Structure formats: C-alpha cells, structure tokens
Amino acid sequence: MERDTRVVLLGAGNVATHLGRAFTRSGCSVLQVYSRTISSAKNLAARLDCAFTDRTDSIKTDADLYVIAVPDDAIADLAARFPLKDKMLVHTSGTAGMHDLQVGSTRYGVLYPLQTFSKTVDVDFSQVPLFLEVARTKDRGFLDAVARRISKKVFWASDDQRRQLHLAAVFACNFVNHMYAVAEDILEEKGLPFDLLHPLVQETARKAMAAGPSEMQTGPARRYDLGVLETHARMLAAKPEYRKMYNFISKNIRERYTC
Amino acid sequence: MERDTRVVLLGAGNVATHLGRAFTRSGCSVLQVYSRTISSAKNLAARLDCAFTDRTDSIKTDADLYVIAVPDDAIADLAARFPLKDKMLVHTSGTAGMHDLQVGSTRYGVLYPLQTFSKTVDVDFSQVPLFLEVARTKDRGFLDAVARRISKKVFWASDDQRRQLHLAAVFACNFVNHMYAVAEDILEEKGLPFDLLHPLVQETARKAMAAGPSEMQTGPARRYDLGVLETHARMLAAKPEYRKMYNFISKNIRERYTC
Numbered sequence: 047m048e049r050d051t052r053v054v055l056l057g058a059g060n061v062a063t064h065l066g067r068a069f070t071r072s073g074c075s076v077l078q079v080y081s082r083t084i085s086s087a088k089n090l091a092a093r094l095d096c097a098f099t100d101r102t103d104s105i106k107t108d109a110d111l112y113v114i115a116v117p118d119d120a121i122a123d124l125a126a127r128f129p130l131k132d133k134m135l136v137h138t139s140g141t142a143g144m145h146d147l148q149v150g151s152t153r154y155g156v157l158y159p160l161q162t163f164s165k166t167v168d169v170d171f172s173q174v175p176l177f178l179e180v181a182r183t184k185d186r187g188f189l190d191a192v193a194r195r196i197s198k199k200v201f202w203a204s205d206d207q208r209r210q211l212h213l214a215a216v217f218a219c220n221f222v223n224h225m226y227a228v229a230e231d232i233l234e235e236k237g238l239p240f241d242l243l244h245p246l247v248q249e250t251a252r253k254a255m256a257a258g259p260s261e262m263q264t265g266p267a268r269r270y271d272l273g274v275l276e277t278h279a280r281m282l283a284a285k286p287e288y289r290k291m292y293n294f295i296s297k298n299i300r301e302r303y304t305c
Numbered sequence: 306m307e308r309d310t311r312v313v314l315l316g317a318g319n320v321a322t323h324l325g326r327a328f329t330r331s332g333c334s335v336l337q338v339y340s341r342t343i344s345s346a347k348n349l350a351a352r353l354d355c356a357f358t359d360r361t362d363s364i365k366t367d368a369d370l371y372v373i374a375v376p377d378d379a380i381a382d383l384a385a386r387f388p389l390k391d392k393m394l395v396h397t398s399g400t401a402g403m404h405d406l407q408v409g410s411t412r413y414g415v416l417y418p419l420q421t422f423s424k425t426v427d428v429d430f431s432q433v434p435l436f437l438e439v440a441r442t443k444d445r446g447f448l449d450a451v452a453r454r455i456s457k458k459v460f461w462a463s464d465d466q467r468r469q470l471h472l473a474a475v476f477a478c479n480f481v482n483h484m485y486a487v488a489e490d491i492l493e494e495k496g497l498p499f500d501l502l503h504p505l506v507q508e509t510a511r512k513a514m515a516a517g518p519s520e521m522q523t524g525p526a527r528r529y530d531l532g533v534l535e536t537h538a539r540m541l542a543a544k545p546e547y548r549k550m551y552n553f554i555s556k557n558i559r560e561r562y563t564c
Contacts, residue, residue, distance in 0.1 A: 220524030265479030
C-alpha cells in the first residue's frame with residue numbers, strides 16, 4: 047500500500063486553514079504547521095491535530111509537499127529561509143510569480159485555489175478550482191495527483207493566466223462583496239435589514255452564471271434613466287465617496303453598453 | 306364564489322412581463338396589456354393570452370387593478386392620460402413617488418418588486434419581496450390581498466424607504482453584475498471562460514448572506530497588500546477606466562475598514 051502524502055503548511059491564515067482541512071479530509075497527513083506567529087501555528091495545529099513551530103529551522107524534513115500560504119510580500123523571504131532544497135515547495139498565491147520560490151528549493155510550483163476563504167465559514171473544497179504550475183516537468187504528475195485528492199476542478203495555468211484570474215476574482219468577489227457592504231450601509235440608514243436584498247443577491251448571481259453578466263445588465267445606468275440617476279446622486283449627498291462611486295460605475299456601465 | 310381579481314398591465318417590459326406571468330399563475334385574470342409600442346403590447350398579450358392596445362382611451366374599464374410598469378420618466382405622463390379616475394392604479398417603481406399617480410386616479414398606490422428581471426429568465430415570483438404603499442387607508446386590504454396572491458414576501462414601505470431600497474439594490478445587483486462583467490472582460494483577454502469564476506461568485510453571495518458582507522470582506526485592498534494592488538494597477542494599464550475603478554474601489558474598501 048502506498049503511504050499517504052505528507053504535507054507541511056507554511057502559514058496559518060484563511061488559505062492555510064481551508065487547505066489544511068481539505069488535506070486532512072482527503073486522507074493526506076498534515077504533519078506540521080509553521081507560522082512566525084506561534085499562537086496562529088498552535089491554533090491551526092490544534093484543529094488539524096498535528097505539530098507546530100515558529101522556527102524555519104524546525105520544519106519537519108520528512109514531508110512530501112511544503113505549502114506556503116502567507117501574504118504575497120512575505121513569500122520570497124520565507125522561501126529564502128526554507129531549509130530543504132530538494133523538497134517540493136509550492137505557494138498558493140494568484141499574483142506572486144512561481145519563480146519567487148527558486149531561492150527555496152530546486153523543486154517548486156504553484157497551487158492556487160480560486161476561492162474566497164474565511165476561517166469561520168466552511169467550504170466544499172472539492173468544488174474549488176485549483177490552478178497548478180511546476181518548474182520541472184517531472185513534478186507535474188505528483189502535484190496533479192495531490193491536487194486531485196482535494197478538488198475535482200484541477201487546471202494548469204501559467205503565471206500570466208493565474209495573475210489574470212486573480213485580478214478578475216478581485217472584481218467578481220472582493221469588489222462584489224464591497225457593493226453588498228455599501229448596500230447594507232445604505233439600508234441601515236433607514237433601519238432596513240440586508241436580508242431584504244437576499245433574493246436579489248441570489249438572483250443576480252444566478253442570472254450572471256446562467257447567461258453571462260453582459261447579457262444580464264439591468265438598472266438605471268443601463269437604461270440611462272437620467273431621473274433616477276440624479277435622484278440617487280442627491281440621496282448620496284451626505285456620503286460623497288459613495289456618490290462618487292455611484293456616478294463612476296454608472297458612467298462606466300453606460301459607456302460599456304453604448305460603444 | 307368570489308370572482309378573480311382582474312388586472313390590466315400598462316407597460317410591456319421586463320417588470321410587466323414577470324408581473325403578468327405571476328398574476329396569471331396565481332389565478333388572477335390579466336385582461337389587457339397596454340403599451341405605446343403596439344408590437345410590445347401584442348407580444349406580451351400573446352404570452353398572457355389576453356387583449357392588447359396602444360391607446361389609453363381603449364383601456365378596458367372593468368378591471369380591479371391597473372398596474373403601471375414603464376420607465377420612471379414616463380409614469381406621470383401615462384397617469385395623466387389614464388381615463389378611469391375611480392380605479393385602483395399602482396406603479397412598480399422603486400424611485401418614483403406614490404403621488405406621481407395623483408393625476409391619474411383618486412385611488413392609487415405602489416407595488417414595488419425588489420428583483421432583477423430579464424424577459425428571457427424565469428423567476429420564482431413567490432420569493433420576490435413586494436413593497437406596498439397606498440394613498441387611502443381603505444385600499445390597503447385590497448392591495449395587500451392581491452400582493453399576497455403572487456408573493457410570500459409582502460411588506461409596507463414609505464416612498465422614502467422604497468427609494469432607499471432601490472438605491473441599495475443598484476449597488477447589490479446592477480453594480481455587482483457590472484463587476485462580474487468586468488471580470489469576464491479581464492478573463493476574455495487571456496481566453497479564459499467566466500465559468501472558472503462560478504464557484505467564487507456563488508460562495509461570495511452565500512457568505513455575504515450568511516454572515517453579512519462587512520464581516521466577509523477579503524482581498525488585497527482589505528489586507529492592504531500593496532504589492533498586489535500595484536501589480537493589478539499595472540495589469541490594467543491598457544484599460545484606464547477599469548484601472549481607475551480598481552483604484553477607487555480599493556481605496557474605498559481600505560478606508561471603510563481602517564476608520
């Protein structure tokens with residue numbers, strides 16, 4: 047019987063947490079969590095029932111895969127301190143280049159999960175698209191097999207494609223969520239709960255997925271309903287940043303559909 | 306046996322189409338569709354199996370409820386030409402005031418469906434929140450009963466609250482959809498399909514509904530990951546409008562969560 051894939055997580059944030067759970071559930075062994083913040087390492091290790099450390103020179107040497115899941119600007123530094131030059135090392139970033147890991151190991155690559163993770167919200171990892179890349183062709187099979195253990199949606203993508211995916215994801219997730227938050231603020235002003243918008247939020251997502259968002263654009267900016275646009279701008283007089291955003295996005299919608 | 310409520314639709318766009326179907330399905334009779342564009346009136350009438358006209362002086366006189374579903378800037382004009390001063394007349398606008406209908410009838414009000422409608426996409430109308438208002442208290446029971454025939458989510462809201470709901474909906478639906486469309490554009494540049502973002506789109510909506518959007522904000526702007534923010538701005542160099550939008554929304558996110 048082939049032994050299980052053994053993983054060390056370098057990082058203890060949202061991505062490390064969800065990846066750690068996915069590995070554990072799929073039968074891989076998470077051996078250890080490293081974080082420069084010992085309490086974070088300890089907390090995640092407790093959830094995954096594994097060892098932890100805050101010292102790079104105490105990283106366990108007998109794992110098959112080392113996964114860096116830290117903020118982009120900390121990746122290169124952590125890779126430089128990675129003590130195992132012949133072990134498979136991947137990062138999980140959409141934007142950092144694969145070759146940022148070159149200083150860490152001769153065997154390196156990327157495993158980028160295209161999803162939004164919060165520690166408190168569970169996610170069905172089998173549906174999370176994973177975008178892979180490796181520096182050496184001979185590591186391809188190994189990373190592919192590990193990825194398929196935790197997700198049904200495994201793709202190969204270059205640095206260039208992965209960056210583009212991440213940029214698109216900022217619009218489709220982070221900016222979308224901000225629009226929800228602004229809507230919540232606007233309702234709160236009149237004591238109205240965000241719940242009232244749930245059917246709209248759901249339907250908007252459903253339609254965009256069913257028919258593509260360009261086909262489904264509605265609203266005063268799309269219709270160029272000047273009366274409504276002006277009323278809305280007036281209603282936002284006390285929130286100049288929201289008014290600017292309203293006018294800017296409305297103008298952008300109008301231009302997109304009239305060119 | 307009480308006879309069915311009889312409805313005339315004034316307008317033949319997205320809202321009229323979905324309301325018409327909801328009325329028909331709930332057992333109300335749609336008697337006629339009026340539109341100043343005869344072909345639109347005819348098309349919708351064919352779907353609802355009813356009469357149609359493009360002349361206000363040919364509007365049938367024996368309905369119980371007349372529903373104006375036209376763009377906001379056409380409501381007052383249509384109300385002024387409404388020939389039945391004692392019939393219940395409502396509009397379906399989020400932003401137009403109820404009293405815009407005063408010129409049309411002594412009995413008037415609002416029935417505002419808070420949802421995004423496209424002619425080609427069916428919707429479960431029973432889940433669409435309806436916000437009602439009437440000028441005369443004695444019409445309250447009638448409009449409430451009609452609304453409850455077509456939706457399980459009936460609320461009463463003032464002009465002021467309804468306007469606020471509509472403004473919030475522009476952010477949570479129209480602007481959200483535009484963010485999806487921009488994401489689609491960005492992916493298209495590299496030949497990547499929007500489908501890759503479906504799990505992200507779904508999860509973003511799900512989390513915002515489960516825990517509230519402010520709690521769920523993630524991404525480079527929230528973390529203030531300057532390296533990623535700068536990389537993304539550079540990637541959008543060829544699309545100055547998208548770059549401006551990226552920077553503006555990122556700044557707004559950052560400010561919201563650091564104050």
